[in-house]
Amino acid sequence: MGSETENRKSLPMIDFNDENLKPGTQTWVSTCDAVRVALEDHGGFLAHYDKVDPLLNHSVFSAMKQLFDLPLQTKMQHTTDKPIYSYAGQRPDIPLYESMAIDNPLNAKSCHNYTTIMWPQGNHQFSESVNSYAKKVAELDYTVKRMVFGSYGLENEKCERLLESTDYVLRCYKYRTPEIGETNLGVRAHTDSGFLTILNQRLNGLEVQLKNGEWFQVDASPSIFVVLAGDAFMVWSNDRICGCVHRVFMNTEVERYSLGLLSYAGKVMEPEEKLVDEEHPLRYKPFDHYGYLRFFLTEEAVKAASRIKAYCGI
């Protein structure tokens, strides 16, 4: 009873370190269901995942500090044609917030190209740690998606096709400390516009809204990854899984860094046909993710009660 009450107040924690976590085992089956239920209930969960070595974690966060320490003009250089808003910051409503995006971080050459734009003289440590980090976190992303497909009884091939047509972005966030009289809001409550976001924060500050409306503060740890469903997951799941609402407050005296591996559908995506039935009639038209990202900041989108429904809801 006691633990049930406690559970409702926290985001579920799911262990991804168990040696038996392989397709075909009982641990795999029960974890698949735990992942699906957490996503259906809260749009997210905490993954206990220790495949990112503490040294790599340290090295990638040092790299982030170097990146944000660059002159603003350097940081604002255009690095991708995709509408992922490479640099974001200097916003009067959220003055503490800055963020930058590395497109296609699983590819060593893309990391190198990005690094060369930021440091024309080169910065091997940056490019190397970003690429290694993204690859490790992507393994968790693949596992989570395979588990969701498994738990809905969908064929593996379908999941592999989705993974193949997925584009990844590594988004880095920095929050400076507020000055006297300034807001301590880092980012206001929102859902992410991607498919799935996997976050690791250097310092506390992230809060996630639970199903019962309460806010849950996530504790920072190198081996705790916050897995959040985004708007595209709602489309794919035909609303069985909702985007996870989250926000950030700066409650510390030191600047805060956080890293997110975000996934986007590289091809037009439709709600999974097996998740459409009498009880769950079709809720979305075919969805063009980059079209959605372009729509995202328009006046029509900002005014809408739900941007994703305004874009492609039925």
Ligand SMILES: O=C(O)CCC(=O)C(=O)O
């Ligand atoms: O800083 C964080 O941990 C998350 C930031 C965030 O949610 C966002 O910018 O979408």
Ligand SMILES: [Fe+2]
């Ligand atoms: Fe977010």
